[in-house]
Amino acid sequence: MSGLTPLWEVFIRTRNGMAHRHVGSVHAADAALALQAARDVYTRRGEGLSIWVVPSNAITASDPADKDELFEPATSKAYRHPSFYDIPDDIENM
Amino acid sequence: MYTQALNNLDLAPDGTDPREARFMARIDAEERIEPNDFMPEAYRKTLVRQIAQHAHSEIIGMLPEGNWITRAPTLRRKAALLAKVQDEGGHGLYLYCAAETLGKSREAMMDELVDGRAKYSSIFNYPTLTWADIGMIGWLVDGAAIMNQIPLCRCSYGPYARAMIRICKEESFHQRQGYEQIMTLAAGSPEQKAMAQDALDRWWWPSIMMFGPSDSESVHSEKSMAWKIKRFTNDELRQKFIDATVPQAHRIGLTIPDPDLRLDEETGHWQIGPIDWEEFKRVLSGDGPCNADRIAARKAAQENGAWVREAALAHAEKRKARAAEPIAA
Numbered sequence: 525m526s527g528l529t530p531l532w533e534v535f536i537r538t539r540n541g542m543a544h545r546h547v548g549s550v551h552a553a554d555a556a557l558a559l560q561a562a563r564d565v566y567t568r569r570g571e572g573l574s575i576w577v578v579p580s581n582a583i584t585a586s587d588p589a590d591k592d593e594l595f596e597p598a599t600s601k602a603y604r605h606p607s608f609y610d611i612p613d614d615i616e617n618m
Numbered sequence: 619m620y621t622q623a624l625n626n627l628d629l630a631p632d633g634t635d636p637r638e639a640r641f642m643a644r645i646d647a648e649e650r651i652e653p654n655d656f657m658p659e660a661y662r663k664t665l666v667r668q669i670a671q672h673a674h675s676e677i678i679g680m681l682p683e684g685n686w687i688t689r690a691p692t693l694r695r696k697a698a699l700l701a702k703v704q705d706e707g708g709h710g711l712y713l714y715c716a717a718e719t720l721g722k723s724r725e726a727m728m729d730e731l732v733d734g735r736a737k738y739s740s741i742f743n744y745p746t747l748t749w750a751d752i753g754m755i756g757w758l759v760d761g762a763a764i765m766n767q768i769p770l771c772r773c774s775y776g777p778y779a780r781a782m783i784r785i786c787k788e789e790s791f792h793q794r795q796g797y798e799q800i801m802t803l804a805a806g807s808p809e810q811k812a813m814a815q816d817a818l819d820r821w822w823w824p825s826i827m828m829f830g831p832s833d834s835e836s837v838h839s840e841k842s843m844a845w846k847i848k849r850f851t852n853d854e855l856r857q858k859f860i861d862a863t864v865p866q867a868h869r870i871g872l873t874i875p876d877p878d879l880r881l882d883e884e885t886g887h888w889q890i891g892p893i894d895w896e897e898f899k900r901v902l903s904g905d906g907p908c909n910a911d912r913i914a915a916r917k918a919a920q921e922n923g924a925w926v927r928e929a930a931l932a933h934a935e936k937r938k939a940r941a942a943e944p945i946a947a
């Protein structure tokens with residue numbers, strides 16, 4: 525046993541129908557305690573109706589160094605957006 | 619977890635690391651720096667020190683107020699104080715998490731706090747002698763914290779800025795419940811009003827000192843401003859606090875304990891007398907009225923809770939091992 529209390533990432537779904545959203549992290553020995561800690565730390569004022577806790581080391585993140593090759597192509601493809609196409613003003617409902 | 623590729627570093631012809639220039643360009647463009655992004659070592663160190671100090675202040679700050687939870691005069695006040703102290707614990711946790719994203723472990727931060735290597739706000743080394751001190755902490759100490767913390771919501775380091783946004787949302791309740799208490803005392807019996815004034819007399823100057831040394835003396839200010847960790851200087855924030863707070867005291871008939879205090883008609887700012895920086899240095903370096911008590915209380919909490927943390931971990935390990943066992947036929 526390492527003696528370090530594991531880290532968990534906390535996700536909360538708010539009452540307005542949005543997806544679970546990352547709000548922060550907590551340390552806890554196991555999942556049940558992580559849920560309890562997340563409830564105490566992140567939902568003291570009606571912030572949500574559902575909590576997910578995920579072991580931090582289970583998350584695989586993209587590398588910031590790969591930012592350009594991953595995301596640049598998306599910005600150069602303007603034809604993916606509706607505003608790329610010229611439609612006369614008098615055409616309605618489009 | 620942040621790892622820095624120190625090998626095969628391509629230095630520019632002048633010997634500087636080109637990533638530093640790109641980092642500064644991102645800061646200048648108001649981009650947020652995230653945990654895995656490149657950052658100069660000095661930026662990381664400054665942030666770890668500042669965020670850990672801030673987290674420690676939230677945690678130690680629970681002690682002077684916790685002192686009065688069982689003696690709150692009404693159930694309404696007791697519920698508010700409990701909720702406030704619980705918030706402060708939460709603030710400490712958000713901030714420790716932000717510091718951890720920079721590669722510093724929670725355990726190391728806790729150790730540095732109890733063995734005196736880490737600092738926390740000098741204000742929490744003053745005692746809470748009467749119930750009025752609890753109102754005064756909410757009004758002045760949380761009020762000063764808000765002044766400090768609002769610009770930190772735009773700090774260049776993403777996790778710190780996000781923690782500050784959560785914290786600032788909660789601080790307003792702290793200040794208002796404190797001012798309401800003081801307002802009630804100030805409108806009460808002569809003894810109650812005297813108690814409020816006595817608390818203001820003791821907490822005013824320490825609150826003013828919370829903003830840290832004057833700009834000319836501040837060792838970390840310039841770099842922190844360039845890195846957009848800090849947005850205003852200590853003196854600018856201190857002045858904002860004074861201008862906001864003096865009229866609040868006057869409105870409820872309390873006197874600011876400063877014979878030199880005067881309104882500068884030209885600038886519209888309240889001018890204060892000289893600050894006793896010797897006292898500030900003394901309290902910060904460990905010689906305040908309650909430094910030893912605060913650390914002893916923190917140390918006892920950490921030591922007395924150790925068996926609980928160990929047991930919880932052992933229990934989690936055992937359950938994991940049991941779940942991995944093949945099920946007997």
Ligand SMILES: [Fe+2]
Pocket residue numbers: 676705706709785
């Ligand atoms: Fe706080």
Ligand SMILES: [Fe+2]
Pocket residue numbers: 706760763789792
């Ligand atoms: Fe507070």
